Amino acid sequence: MSNNMPKVKTKQTNKQNNRSQETLVAGSAWMSGSSIVSRLLGALYIIPWMALMGDNTTASAANALMNIGYTPYALFLNIATAGVPSSISKQVSYYNSIGEYSTGKKIYKKGLQVMGLTGIISAILMYVLAPLLASASPAASIAEGTQVIRSLTPALLIIPMMSVTRGYIQGHNTMAPSAISQVLEQFVRVGFMILSVFLIRIILGSSVVNAVSLSTFGAFIGALASSLYLGYVVWSRKNEFQHEVVYKEKQQDIKTNVILISIVKTAIPFVFIGSGITLSQLIDQYTYGPVMSRITTWTPGEIQVFYGVAAANAHKLIMIVLSLGSAMAVTSVPLMSSLVAEKNLQGVGKQFSNSIQLLFLVLFPSSLGMLVLASPLYTLFYEFNVFGTEMTRVSSIMTLFLGLYTVLGSNLLAANMIRSAIKALLIGLLVKLIVQIPLFAIFGTSGMIYANMIGFGLSSYLMMRAMYAKTYYDYKKLGKRLMAIGALSTIMTCTVWGTKSLLSLFINPVSRSGSVLIIIIATIVGISVYGYLILKTRLADHVTGNSAEKIRSRLRIQ
Incomplete structure (x- = not known):
């Protein structure tokens, strides 16, 4: 332990650390529970959805086509939200901790305005660029890929503003409404997807691409339901928030343009770190087809199906486990921000360590359990498939690296260690890009998963080393x-x-x-x-x- 750190904890510091630990556990329980339920719904729907779509070959192609649409959508969604939800959560928590509750409300209102604009811009960009994105993907048909990508643009208009509201509520260290809204969003989305594919394929007998397009449009329907619920939560708790403003001890007059600049400056690092996994998926999506067409004799249709098994089918299963990391990352941001506001450097280090321990307490056994049960899991959601089982086994280990990166990245940003977080991600992505093609040649499809482990493993190590240099956590x-x-x-x-x-x-x-x-x-x-x-x-x-x-x-x- 460094000499710069206090050797004896005060009673107040102990109480603060214990309170932070309890808040982290409680918040993580809410967010983890909702994430697991949401991911289960997002995985279980595939059983009736693929059954209604047609035979196994047709259903697998449809699932791969939908994933081809969702990958660029995820990137544009990150750009549209621009890390603002986490930024809102961080700043609201910060100002609340110093008694500036009215400033938190100003930040929320300004965030809604900004996200409304970025949502429109991102939706237009994705719609216009859809043909180019589809042509570079493993899609067997550029026209079909374009149609599916464009069907997701309406969701970009509403999800950014919905996310701001979630961030505002989380900034008050209240995770239950956000957790409930996630489950509601997924439930409505999945229900709409199954209903739409039944209508298109069974009742009307229309094409697969039309069924997939209407299914992906369900992202907008689910987000609309979630937004209405979150709006009701904010409205119903306005008296509670007003009580905070009335009884605050101090207030500063912070101008609107200062708030806007603060939001943007805080948000940019969050969007970059939050896009890390999506960026790695884009590397996979746009290297898989060209490489496999050269090192194998697969047809374009076969490449699309095999890519779908690894990047869509197996990924849906591991996201059930990986959601635990995302939930803990969301919970840790306002807690870490509060400790930074209080200049409790020792508490920051302890919170950082607690986040990692809590993550692995749940994620490590879950990943190993999925590794052992990969075959029955894949059979349940899809059908027995040796290749699918292999991809699920390898991907289950990858969740440890992705989950750790997610939590560490959020912790570093909340602790204002922006350069360290971005540098770690850039190095990790660069290394992944370098080793990707050689690993493809050696391990085939599994190579992109091994490349992810190497890249995000390196990023995580660099982040942990950076935090130690600042806090000297144990x-x-x-x-x-x-x-x-x-x-x-x-x-x-x-x-x-x-x-x-x-x-x-x-x-x-x-x-x-x-x-x-x-x-x-x-x-x-x-x-x-x-x-x-x-x-x-x-x-x-x-x-x-x-x-x-x-x-x-x-x-x-x-």
């Missing part, structure tokens, strides 16, 4: 905790593997019904074993605080 304690989590996760993984192997002797593992039974039973066994181990060893207490003690008491675990 990396030895962090390392011991992560090793303990890894050891208990390994025991759980062996148990899940044994359970799956035993069940496969009596249950057909390549059928959907058999896969469901294997997944349910093995998951229950894995959660029970891991939950008991982290409670029994008191590992959960160190990471989650009083929450684990309460659970252990109820379960009567000594």
Whole structure:
């Protein structure tokens, strides 16, 4: 520990750190729960959706076509929101912590105006550039790719403003409304997708591309429902926010143009870091086709299908687990910002370490569990496929690197370590780009996944090193905790593997019904074993605080 850091914690600092830890756990529980439900809906819909689309070959091509539309859409969405939601959350939390509640309201109103404009600009750009984006993608038809990409432009008009409202609410360290809105958005979107493909394919007997286009338009319908709910939340809590303004201790007159500049300056780093995974996916999307056409004898249609399996099918499954990292990243931003406002450097380091520990406490066993259950998982959502199973297994390990990058990037930005975060991402993407083609040649499709692990692994290491240089967090304690989590996760993984192997002797593992039974039973066994181990060893207490003690008491675990 550096001499620059205080050696003795005051009681006040201890209370602040404990409060931050409890807030992080509670907020992460809300956001993680909603993210898991949302991702499950986003993955489960594929079963009826592909069944209604047609035979397996047709359905796989449709799924790949939809993913080709969603990848550039995700980038334009990041540009449209420009990192403003996280910026809003960070700034509202900052000003609230120093008693400037009215300034937080000004920031919210100005953010809505800015996002309305950037949403329009981004929607126009994506619509105009759709043919160019489709021609460079693995789409078998440029016209079909263009139609699908353009069907997503309406969502860009509304989602940015919706995200600002989420950021404003999160800035008050209130995660429940945002969590509920995410589930509502996904539920409405999925319902619309299934209804639309049933109408287009079954009732009208129209083309696949029309069914996919109307399905992707569901992003707008879901966002509209979520926006209406969030608007009601802000309206219903206006008296609560007004109470904050009345009883504040101090107020400064901050001009509108100053607020606008502050939002933009804070937002730019968030959009870049938030686009990191999307940028890596774009590298995959625009290198996969050209490389595979040279090193294989696959037809354009086969390239589209194989790309869909790796980048769409397997990715949907790992996003269920990866959503945990995203949820914790969202929760940690206002907490870290508050600690920075209080100039609690020691608290920043502790919060950083807690975020990593909490992430791995959940993400590590989840990733290993998905690795073991890759075959029944892929069979359940799609159908038994050796290539799909292989892609899911490799991708499940990749979630550790992507999840860590997501949390670390948000933490560094919230701690105003902007240059370190951007530099780490740029180096990681550059290394990925360099090793991508050689890894394609060696490992085939898996090469782009291995390249992601190398790139984001390097970015994460650089971010952790940068934070240590500023806060001197206790990396030895962090390392011991992560090793303990890894050891208990390994025991759980062996148990899940044994359970799956035993069940496969009596249950057909390549059928959907058999896969469901294997997944349910093995998951229950894995959660029970891991939950008991982290409670029994008191590992959960160190990471989650009083929450684990309460659970252990109820379960009567000594």
